[in-house]
Amino acid sequence: MSDLLKFDYRTPCLSVALFAMLILWLRPMAVQKSPTYNFTVIIDITRSMNATDYPADTQAISRLEHVKNTLRQLIAQLPCESKIGLGLFTERRSTLLFEPLEVCHSFAEIDAAISHIDWRMAWAADSNIAKGLLSTLDMLQNSDSQIIFITDGQEAPPVNPNYRADFSTLKNKAKGLILGAGGLAAVPIPKFDEQGKANGFYTVDDVPHRSSFGQSNLDPSQIEGYNARNAPFGSAAVKGTEHLTALHEDYLKQLATESGLAYARLTDLAALQETLQTGSLAIEKPVATDVRWQPALLALAMLALIYWPRFFNLRRRS
Amino acid sequence: MNWAVEQPWVLAGLCLSLLPLFNSGLGNTPQPYLSLLPADNVSVIISGLLRLLAMAAITGLVLGMAGLHRTEQSRERIGHGAHIVLLLDRSSSMDNTFAGQAANGKEEAKSVVAKRLLTEFVAKRNNDLIGVAEYSTAPLFVIPLTENKQAVQAAIAATSTPALSYTHVSKGLGMALSFFQAQPLTGSRIVLLVSDGAAALSSDDEQKLRIWFKEQQVRLYWIFLRSAGSPGIFDQPQDSRDDNAQAMPERYLHQFFSRLETPYQAFEAESPDAVKQAIANINRLENLPLQYLERIPKLDLSAHCYQLATLLILLLLGINFLKVKR
Structure with missing residues (x-):
């Protein structure tokens, strides 16, 4: 004792x-490997992204609104040294607003840029997603940034299967992800007037329901009123459901396979973070950490x- | 002084700094009954001091681990500079050379020239807040007014991707002017329009723009990248029938800008050198006194905390060796 x-x-x-x-x-300091990200986010700003099928507190918000909210929450939580670039898609191509910026140092700028994205930034009104994806891949094929292409897969006007985009030369050149936005049930697409006020919805007579470009992919003998020069798609008026929009998951999965990207559906922030973490999109980067x-x-x-x-x-x- | 910590929960460890109040850390001595000894003021003071040292050491360690720092401060300074919004034309003709041809190895495209020279320009403007807006058929909001030059450079670099569609200059100007809405009125406010074409403005647009330019007190510079053979902004119509906004949109846009009640200057550049000259001119002109906030970055104080703790532990260890042992 x-x-x-x-x-x-x-x-x-x-x-x-x-x-x-x-x-x-x-x-x-110790050098530790920690996951960082380098994304170039391309956001579809075509009209169908205005469809309101994401439930929020009081009323449903549009796909574009949901995409913006989720992205803003995401960048607030990405580890420092991650980079985010931003681009927009409409018509047949995408454009880059800025090249990837470090999320901690430039948080305010990235956040402001995302919050200002608006469907009215669209410089043309078509929505040819396959071509848009192709142009994105082409634009970013030499970049070390990974692509996150956010779209609902609604092609407007519908694509003629004879003239599909050919991804063979760009397949696997870029890594990334197609994020499908929207619900699986078809909803109407809001229409806006010249002043930007909501003005009802697109009706069945407002939009083309089939492609009328080039040669028809059907057997001419099956087409009513077929004329090789004047009416290669026949004379019958086609009515479909192209005025409604739903997330075309199968189509986007097919595009993802053809282009060598992954596919995931955009639901909420937690699911998105998990997709990013598990999808081998993280870059293990040595980061000096205070120990x-x-x-x-x-x-x-x-x-x-x-x-x-x-x-x-x-x-x-x- | 604004102090803050990185990890507030670590501050719970400050409870540990109370421990020395309950234990002097000197240990029990084989002489059991201290009460027999007369009270000694010096001993009381020394023992109290030792406890204080230990408390300070523990506090230093905990504050260091919590990441004590002084938050980012800003100080108001007067310097020379401006608030500049770069309004860039992304219409597809910008991808042609000054000779109006598709860019080849010999000649740069107008967009490439603009990109290169604007990058240099931004690098020179130290105190400025710079924002970037673009327009084609529709206006694009890119980067808000910011002192973050990296962000501005990233946006300028992104203009090397293929250009878009047509020229809708009034919407672009509206977007650029909206950048100033939430900004204090100090120094000069500038919209620097870089375009290679113009479009007729509707009278509605003209009226709105005129009011906005006046309200926001924005000065306008227009660097017009003129392609060979295309109409210039100073051209006089040779035929009076051509004297309308549809036939000569550049001339009419210039006239509209000249009638604004705010200062305006146009530079017609027909070559990369002329663009350089124009940008140098603007750089020289726009150095009005500007009130701006200088950022004093966050100051990490955890090293000081650890220093203090190290010193105190060293001291305690030294004192420990002074103890008389039997």
């Missing part, structure tokens, strides 16, 4: 604490040990 009393554990404890502090000054807390914790433990109150222990034993 007296040996225990005599043993002065304070000196070794203080020595360990001092040694820990020495390590703290010698090795303040001073480790020796500091040891020193703190030593000090706590020395000064830990002993109201009763020794007295009770003796």
Whole structure:
């Protein structure tokens, strides 16, 4: 007992604490591999993205609105040294607003740019997604940034299967992801007037329901009123459901396979983060991390040990 | 002074700094009954000091681990500079050379010239807030007014991707003017329009733009990248029948800008050198006194905390060796 009393554990404890502090000054930083991202996000701003089929607090919000909200939340949570570039898609092509920027340093700018995205930025009104994806891949094939192409897969006007985009030369040149936005049930597409006010929805007579470009892919003998020069698609008026829009998942999956990208559906932030983490999109990058807390914790433990109150222990034993 | 920590929950560890109040850290001595000894003021003071040292050491460690820092500050300064919105034409003709041909190896496309020279321009403007807007058929909001030059450069670099569609200059100007709405009125406010064409404005648009330019007190510079053979902004119509906005949109746009109640200057550039000259002119002209906020970056204080803790631990260890042992 007296040996225990005599043993002065304070000196070794203080020595360990001092040694820990020495390590703290010698090795303040450690290089750790941590996942970072480098994305170029291309957002579809065609009309069908105005369809409101994402439920929110009080009323459903549009696909574009949901995409913007989710992205803004996402960049707030991406690790520093990740980079985000931003682009828009409409018509047959996409354009880049800015090249990838570091998310921590340029957070305010990226956030403002995303929040200002509007369907009225569209420079033309068609929505040829396959061609748009092709132009995106072509534009970014030499970039080290990965593509996140966000769209609902609604081709307007419908594509003639004879003239599909050919991805063979660009397949697997770029890594990335097609994110499908929208619900699976068909909903109407809002229409806006010249002043930007909502003005009903597109009706069945407002949009073409089949492609009338080039040669028909059907057997001419099956087409009513076929004329090779004047009516290669026949004379019958076709009515379909192209005025309604739903997420064309099968079509987007097919595009993803053809272009060598992955496909995922955009639901909420948590699901998106999981997709990004598991989808091998993260780049393991050595990042200098502050590890001073480790020796500091040891020193703190030593000090706590020395000064830990002993109201009763020794007295009770003796 | 605004102090903050990175990890607030670590501050719970500050409770540990109270430990020395309950334990002097000196240990029990074989001489059991201290009360027999007369009270000694010096001893009380020394023992109190030792406890204080230990408390400070623990506090230093905890604050260091919590990441104590002084938050980013800003200081108001007077300098020379401006708030500039770059309004860039992304119409497809920008991808042609000044000779009006598709860009080949010998001659640069107008968009490439503009990109290169604007990059240099932005690099020179240290105190400015710069924003970027683009337009084609529709206006594109790119980067808000910011001192973050990297963001501006990234946006300018992105203009090397293929250009878009037509020229709808009034919407682009409206977008550019909207950038100033939430900004304090200090220094000069500039819209720097870089385009290679013009379009007729509707009278409605003209009226709105005139009001906005006046309200926001924005000065306008127009660098007109003129292709060979295309009409210029200073051209006089040879035939009076051509004297209308549809036939000569450049001339009419210039006239409209000249009638604005805010300063306006046009530069007609027919070659990369002329563009360089124009940008140098603007760089020289736009150095009015500007009130701006200088950012003082976040100051990390955790190193100071750790320094203090190290010193105190060293001191405690030294004192520990002074103890008389038997």
